[in-house]
Amino acid sequence: MKTGYRLFSLFCWACALLPVAGVFGLVVFLLKQGWGGLGLELFFGDTPPLDAIFRFAPVWDGIWPACFGTLAVTGLAALTAIPLGLFCGIYLNEFPRGRLSGILDFCVNLLAGMPSIIMGLFGFALILFLRHTLVPDAGTGLLLSGFCMGLLVLPYMIKSTQASLGGLPEDLRLMGTGLGFSKSQTIRHILLPSAGRGIMSGVVLSIGRAAEDTAVIMLTGAVANAGLPRGLFDNYEALPFFIYTVAAEYQSPEELQHGFGAALVLLTMTMGLFLAAHGLHHAMEKRWKRG
Amino acid sequence: MYRTADRRAGSLWLLACRSSAAVTGAAVLAILLFLLWFSLPLLDADTLSKLLSWDWRPFHGGFGILPMVAGSLLLSLSALLLAFPVSVGICCFAHGMGPSGPAACLLRLVKFMTSVPTVVYGFVGVFVLVPLLREAFRSGSGFCWLAAAVGLAVLILPTIVLMLHSQFMLIEPQVKLTATALGMSPAQRLLHLVMPNSGRGFAAALVLGFGRALGDTMIPLMLAGNAPQVPGSLLESLRAMTAHIALVVATDSQSLAYLSLFACGLILFLSTTLVNLGLQLLKRPEEDKG
Amino acid sequence: METGMNTVISIRDLTVSFKDKKALSDVNFDVMPNELTVLVGRSGSGKSTLLRAVNRLNECFEGCETSGGISVRLGGETLDVYASETDPERLRSRVGMVFQAPNVLPISIERNLLLPQKLVRGIGGARAREVMERVLEDVGLLDEVKDRLKQPAGTLSGGQQQRLCLARTMALEPEILLLDEPTASVDYKSVEHIEQLLLRLAPTLPMLVVSHSLDQTRTLADRVILMREGRVAGTWSRTDHDAETAFDELLSTTF
Numbered sequence: 001m002k003t004g005y006r007l008f009s010l011f012c013w014a015c016a017l018l019p020v021a022g023v024f025g026l027v028v029f030l031l032k033q034g035w036g037g038l039g040l041e042l043f044f045g046d047t048p049p050l051d052a053i054f055r056f057a058p059v060w061d062g063i064w065p066a067c068f069g070t071l072a073v074t075g076l077a078a079l080t081a082i083p084l085g086l087f088c089g090i091y092l093n094e095f096p097r098g099r100l101s102g103i104l105d106f107c108v109n110l111l112a113g114m115p116s117i118i119m120g121l122f123g124f125a126l127i128l129f130l131r132h133t134l135v136p137d138a139g140t141g142l143l144l145s146g147f148c149m150g151l152l153v154l155p156y157m158i159k160s161t162q163a164s165l166g167g168l169p170e171d172l173r174l175m176g177t178g179l180g181f182s183k184s185q186t187i188r189h190i191l192l193p194s195a196g197r198g199i200m201s202g203v204v205l206s207i208g209r210a211a212e213d214t215a216v217i218m219l220t221g222a223v224a225n226a227g228l229p230r231g232l233f234d235n236y237e238a239l240p241f242f243i244y245t246v247a248a249e250y251q252s253p254e255e256l257q258h259g260f261g262a263a264l265v266l267l268t269m270t271m272g273l274f275l276a277a278h279g280l281h282h283a284m285e286k287r288w289k290r291g
Numbered sequence: 292m293y294r295t296a297d298r299r300a301g302s303l304w305l306l307a308c309r310s311s312a313a314v315t316g317a318a319v320l321a322i323l324l325f326l327l328w329f330s331l332p333l334l335d336a337d338t339l340s341k342l343l344s345w346d347w348r349p350f351h352g353g354f355g356i357l358p359m360v361a362g363s364l365l366l367s368l369s370a371l372l373l374a375f376p377v378s379v380g381i382c383c384f385a386h387g388m389g390p391s392g393p394a395a396c397l398l399r400l401v402k403f404m405t406s407v408p409t410v411v412y413g414f415v416g417v418f419v420l421v422p423l424l425r426e427a428f429r430s431g432s433g434f435c436w437l438a439a440a441v442g443l444a445v446l447i448l449p450t451i452v453l454m455l456h457s458q459f460m461l462i463e464p465q466v467k468l469t470a471t472a473l474g475m476s477p478a479q480r481l482l483h484l485v486m487p488n489s490g491r492g493f494a495a496a497l498v499l500g501f502g503r504a505l506g507d508t509m510i511p512l513m514l515a516g517n518a519p520q521v522p523g524s525l526l527e528s529l530r531a532m533t534a535h536i537a538l539v540v541a542t543d544s545q546s547l548a549y550l551s552l553f554a555c556g557l558i559l560f561l562s563t564t565l566v567n568l569g570l571q572l573l574k575r576p577e578e579d580k581g
Numbered sequence: 582m583e584t585g586m587n588t589v590i591s592i593r594d595l596t597v598s599f600k601d602k603k604a605l606s607d608v609n610f611d612v613m614p615n616e617l618t619v620l621v622g623r624s625g626s627g628k629s630t631l632l633r634a635v636n637r638l639n640e641c642f643e644g645c646e647t648s649g650g651i652s653v654r655l656g657g658e659t660l661d662v663y664a665s666e667t668d669p670e671r672l673r674s675r676v677g678m679v680f681q682a683p684n685v686l687p688i689s690i691e692r693n694l695l696l697p698q699k700l701v702r703g704i705g706g707a708r709a710r711e712v713m714e715r716v717l718e719d720v721g722l723l724d725e726v727k728d729r730l731k732q733p734a735g736t737l738s739g740g741q742q743q744r745l746c747l748a749r750t751m752a753l754e755p756e757i758l759l760l761d762e763p764t765a766s767v768d769y770k771s772v773e774h775i776e777q778l779l780l781r782l783a784p785t786l787p788m789l790v791v792s793h794s795l796d797q798t799r800t801l802a803d804r805v806i807l808m809r810e811g812r813v814a815g816t817w818s819r820t821d822h823d824a825e826t827a828f829d830e831l832l833s834t835t836f
Contacts, residue, residue, distance in 0.1 A: 005476065005478040005479070008383075008388075008482065009388055009478060010480050011380050012380045012381075012384040012388040012389065013384065013388070013389065014380065015376075015377045015378075015380025015381045015384060016380065016381055016384040016385075016389055016393075017395055018381075018403055019381065019397070019400055019404060020375060020397070022404075023400060023403070023404060023407075026407070026411075026412075028540060029415060029418075029419060030411075030415065030535070033418075040343070044538075052498065063305065071405070072502040077580065084311050084314060084315065086311075087307045087310075087311035087312075088308070088312050088314075088315045090308050091309060091311060091312040092312070094308075095305075095308065097310075103316070104312055104315065104316055104387045105317050105569070106567070107315060107319040108315065108569075109567050109570075110319055110563065110564060110567055111315070111318070111319055113502055113567055114322070114458050114506070114560070114563055115505070115507070115508065115563065116506070116508065116527075117506075117508045117533045117536050117537060117556075117559070118326075118506075118556055118559055118560060118563075119322075120536075120537075120540075120563035121536055121552065121553070121556045122321075122322045122326070122480045122542075123325070124540060125328075125329050125553070126325065127533055127537070128329070129325070129328075131475075140515075151318055151322075154315065154318070158315070160352050160400075181297070183301075184299055184301035184304045184305055185297065185301055186302070188301070188304060188460075190319070208406065212408035212409075212410065214408075214409070214410045214508070214509050215509065215533070215537065218508075218537055218540075218541075219537070219540050226430030232492060238408045240408060241412065243414050244410055244413070244414075244509065244512075245512065246414075247413065247414050247417040247513055248396035248416070255378055257412065258481070261429070263411050263415075264413050266410075266411060266520040267408070267411050268406055269543075270406045270407070270408055271403070271406050271407075272402065274320075274406030278402075282314075283535050284484045288332065391643075463688065465642070465684065465687065466686060466687065468638070468641060468680075468684070469680070469684045469686060470635065470686075471638060471641055471672055471673065472638055472678045472680070473673065473674070473697045473701060473750075473753065474670050474671065474672075474673035474674030474675075474697075474701045474748070474753070475670070475697070475701060476670050479700045479701075481694060482698075483700060484686060484687075484688070486689050487688075488688070497620055
C-alpha cells in the first residue's frame with residue numbers, strides 16, 4: 001500500500017509541473033519568436049505613427065488597423081454589455097421574483113455557456129434575415145460585431161454584478177432601510193458604491209473576453225484586409241482574426257513575425273486585463289471580508 | 292423637493308433594471324428563435340436525410356453533417372480524457388500533496404491560464420505541436436485529432452481544476468484537521484475521504500469541461516485539419532461542428548450548405564442547454580442536504 | 582520539577598507563536614502516568630494550543646513557530662516530539678485527540694470507526710469490527726447505534742457524535758489521550774457517559790484534559806494546571822496537603 005501512495009504522490013507532483021512548464025514554455029516561445037519584431041514597425045509599418053493614429057493614414061504593413069478594430073469592437077461590446085449587465089445583475093440580486101427570476105437565471109447561465117460561434121451565427125442569421133426582408137443590402141460590420149460580442153460578454157457582467165452585490169454584508173441593506181431609504185435609493189447610494197470594485201472587476205473581465213474572442217467576429221465582419229473601418233457598418237480587421245489568418249496562410253517570414261508580435265500584443269493585453277480584474281476583486285474582498 | 296426628484300430617479304432605475312432583465316431574456320429567446328427559423332427547412336424529411344448522412348462533398352451534392360458531429364464528440368471526449376486526470380493531480384497537489392506555498396502559487400497560475408486567448412493557444416499549437424507531431428510520427432501533416440485534443444485539453448484544464456478546487460474546499464475544512472489528528476497522511480485523506488465524497492463535484496467538472504471543449508472554435512479550426520471525415524486514427528484529420536460553421540460561412544455556397552450551418556448551430560445550442568440542465572440537477576440535491 | 586522515568590509527557594520551555602503573535606510562553610510541566618491532568622484557564626489562555634503542541638497539530642495552522650521541547654513516553658521509550666526524525670503521522674496515531682466540537686467524518690457510523698483502523702493501523706476485517714464494538718460499548722453508544730451502523734454519522738445527535746469521536750480515537754488504541762473540552766457541546770446524558778469513561782480509563786491511560794467546567798474539574802482531576810495568557814500560573818495536586826482549600830482557591834481564581 002505504501003508504494004501506492006508514493007506513486008500517487010509522484011503523479012500529483014508530475015501533474016503540478018505541467019501547467020508551470022506549459023505556461024512558461026508558451027510565453028518563452030512567443031517572446032523568442034516575436035521579440036525581434038516588436039517595435040513601432042510592427043504596428044505602423046512605414047507610415048508615421050502619429051499620422052496613422054490621428055489622420056487615419058492607411059497602414060499597409062502593420063497591425064495598427066487590427067488593433068484599432070479590436071478596440072472598436074471591444075468598445076461597442078462594452079457599451080452594450082455594461083449597462084445591460086449592470087441593471088440585469090441588480091435586478092436579479094435585489095428584486096427576486098420567484099419563478100421569473102429562476103427562468104432568467106437559467107437564461108443567463110445558458111448565455112454564459114453558449115459557444116461563441118453560435119453568437120456569431122446569430123449575427124450572421126440576423127443579416128440574412130434583414131437581407132431578405134427590410135434591408136436588402138445589409139452587411140456585416142462593426143456595429144453587428146459589437147452587438148453580438150456584447151451579448152457574448154453580457155453573462156460575465158451580470159454574474160459579477162450579482163456576485164459583488166451578493167457578497168456585501170446584510171447590514172448595509174438594513175442600514176439603508178434604517179435611514180429611511182427606498183430600495184432603489186439603498187441600491188444607488190449604498191450598495192453600488194460599496195460593490196464598486198467588484199463590479200469594475202466584472203467590467204474588466206468582460207472587456208478582456210471581448211478583446212480575445214475570434215469566433216464571433218469571424219462571422220460578423222472581421223476580414224483579413226480592410227484597413228481602418230470608416231463607419232459602423234464597415235468590415236474591419238481585428239487582432240485575434242489576424243493571428244488566425246497568419247497561422248492559416250502566412251506567406252512571408254515578415255508576416256509570420258508580425259503574427260508572433262500580434263500574439264504577444266494580444267496576450268499582454270488579456271493578461272494585463274486579467275491582473276487588473278483580479279486586483280480589483282481582491283481589493284473588494286479585502287474591504288468586506290472582515291464584515 | 293429633492294425627495295420627489297430622487298423618487299423619480301428611483302423609479303427610472305427600477306424601470307432600467309426591469310427592462311434590462313427583459314432584454315436579456317429576449318436575447319436568449321431571439322437566438323433560439325433565429326436558429327429555429329433558419330432550421331425550419333430541416334422539417335422536410337428529404338432534406339433531413341440529406342443532412343444526416345456521412346458524406347460532406349458540397350460540390351457533389353453531399354451535405355451530411357454527421358462527420359462533424361462525430362468529430363466534435365470524439366474531440367471533446369478525448370480532450371476530457373487527457374485533461375481530467377491531470378486536473379485531479381493538480382488539485383490534489385494543491386490540497387495537501389504539495390507544500391502550501393507552491394500549492395497556492397499553482398492555483399494562481401492555473402487561474403491565470405484562463406486569461407490566455409484560445410487563438411493564442413491555437414497559434415502556438417500550429418507552430419510547436421503540429422511540427423512536433425509531424426516529425427515524431429512521420430505521417431500526415433501534423434494537423435490531426437491528437438493535436439486538437441491536446442490543445443483543447445490545455446484550454447479546459449483550468450475550468451476543471453477550478454471546479455474541483457471549489458468542491459474540495461467544501462469538504463476539506465471539516466475533514467483536514469480530523470484526519471490529521473487521527474494520523475492519516477494527506478494521500479490517505481484525499482484518496483479515502485475527500486475524493487469519494489466529491490462525486491457530485493467530479494460530475495459537474497466533467498460536464499463543464501465537456502461543454503467548454505464542445506463549444507470552442509479556434510483550436511479545432513487551427514489544429515484538427517478540418518477534413519470532413521470520421522478519423523480512423525488519432526493522427527488523422529477531423530472537423531468539428533464549430534469549425535465547420537466558421538469554414539462554410541467563409542465560402543459562398545448553395546443554400547443546403549448554409550442549412551448545414553444552422554443544423555450544427557441547433558445541435559450545439561441543444562447540447563449547451565443539456566449541459567446547463569445537467570449542472571442544475573447536480574447542484575440541487577446538495578441544497579436539500581444542507 | 583522531577584524528570585523521572587515516570588513522566589508521560591514532559592514539556593520544557595515551550596513557546597508557540599502564530600504569525601508573530603505569542604500563544605504560549607515558556608511553558609514547563611509534566612504529566613504523570615496514572616493521573617488525570619486537567620488544564621484550566623480563561624478563553625485565550627493557550628490551553629488548546631498547548632494540547633495541539635503535543636501531537637504537532639499546530640503545524641496545520643499558518644505561520645506557526647514552535648520552540649522548546651516536548652517528550653512523550655510511548656511504548657516504554659521516550660520520544661522527542663519535535664525531533665526531525667519523528668514522524669508526525671505515527672505520533673498522532675499513538676497520541677489520540679478529541680476536539681471540542683464533534684467532528685465526525687462525512688461517512689457512515691461504522692466507517693468512521695473502521696476506516697481509521699484500516700488506514701492508520703492496517704487493521705481490517707473481523708478484528709476491526711471487534712474493536713469497533715468494544716469502543717462503542719465503552720462510550721455507551723452500542724445499543725443506540727447497533728441497528729443503524731450504515732447510516733451517515735451526521736444523522737446522530739451532537740452528544741452521540743461526540744461519543745462517536747471519542748470511540749473513534751479509542752479504536753486506534755492510543756497510549757496518551759488529549760481531550761479539548763470534550764463535553765463542551767454535548768447533552769447531559771452524554772457528559773455523564775464521557776466523564777465516567779474517562780475516570781475508568783485514567784488508571785491505565787494517561788490523559789490531558791482541557792476543561793471549562795468547575796464541576797467537571799472537581800470530578801475528574803488528579804492534577805490541575807492553571808493557564809493564564811500563555812503561561813502556567815499555578816498547579817494543584819490531589820495528593821498535596823490542604824487539598825480542599827488549595828483547590829478551591831485555585832479554582833476560584835479561574836472560574
